[in-house]
Amino acid sequence: MIDADPGVRHFTDFLSRAGLKSTRQRERIAHAFFAGRRHVSAEELYHQLRSRDAGLGLVTVYRTLKLLRQAGLATERTFGESYARFDPNPADWTHHHLICTRCGKIQEFQDATLRELGARVARSRGFTVTEQRLELYGICRDCARLDGRRTPRGSRGVPARPRARGVP
Amino acid sequence: MIDADPGVRHFTDFLSRAGLKSTRQRERIAHAFFAGRRHVSAEELYHQLRSRDAGLGLVTVYRTLKLLRQAGLATERTFGESYARFDPNPADWTHHHLICTRCGKIQEFQDATLRELGARVARSRGFTVTEQRLELYGICRDCARLDGRRTPRGSRGVPARPRARGVP
């Protein structure tokens, strides 16, 4: 009765194609997710649904959001990292990032045209910009060469372990 | 003997101006921070310094990074949020964000010129872009009006509590 939403239908399709089950919880979570505001957190969805469905678990919301990501229907704002990373703020401050979703490598670059264009667009909306952050996600040259092969992860030369949050 | 770094000197100045103390640990952490790679995590700095300074605590690294942020010398990649937020992926997918650092409000917008320019710059570096994320931080129109006054925080109409990570 509420499945008119194309997002929900796509999700249902994804589930059946993957041999997974379509449950009451999954449908309600997906529905609330597509109908609601953006930038929603797991906790927010949980509280929202909980008022109607007492027996819902926060864990299920997390698991369903993970499925939505796997289905390509949701994106997590925070590049799958569970810890914070820090940048020094130099004088020539604004720089942008190219992030390879396969190997995790991060390249920096600067581009004055981009920076000015961003500032101009913001200004036209009454916004005074103090900082810009552009992140371009995709496949880097090296990984594009390896193409079909599986993920050459862990090519950062660091002692710590970048742990993907969610995606197994 | 290693304080030639302007970043370290700025930090030292900040400390004395703020009536705080300049300690061996703070200087070493700041030095490593400014001398090292970018996108460094607290844990990485800790391991790196730990090899020379056995008695160093991870807690002190966290606390010093917080001070560096307060001094305006460091930026945390992950806008102070300790939890993940999710966006649905519609057909007209690429959208950007205007984030007010005073009230936390998030506005979305789209701009084809920006998107194309971003993709072009990435391509020129051998990068195949699958997703863009531009975040413009600054002061929104409403907050600019309130100007001198202190932070009208908490103007999101949501049940959850956006908790700043670090900044008290």
Place this chain on the structure above:
DNA sequence: TTAAATGCAAAGTATTTGCATGCGA
């Protein structure tokens, strides 16, 4: 001297996992 800084251990958060039970296909 004395307030601030340190380091340890413990407490918080956000998120994931183990396991017994429930339920869709």
Place this chain on the structure above:
DNA sequence: TCGCATGCAAATACTTTGCATTTAA
């Protein structure tokens, strides 16, 4: 029926806080 899904509780990972001790100013 049968295996995937759920929900609870416990585990995990990152970060912060309480407190006794050390140290810079």
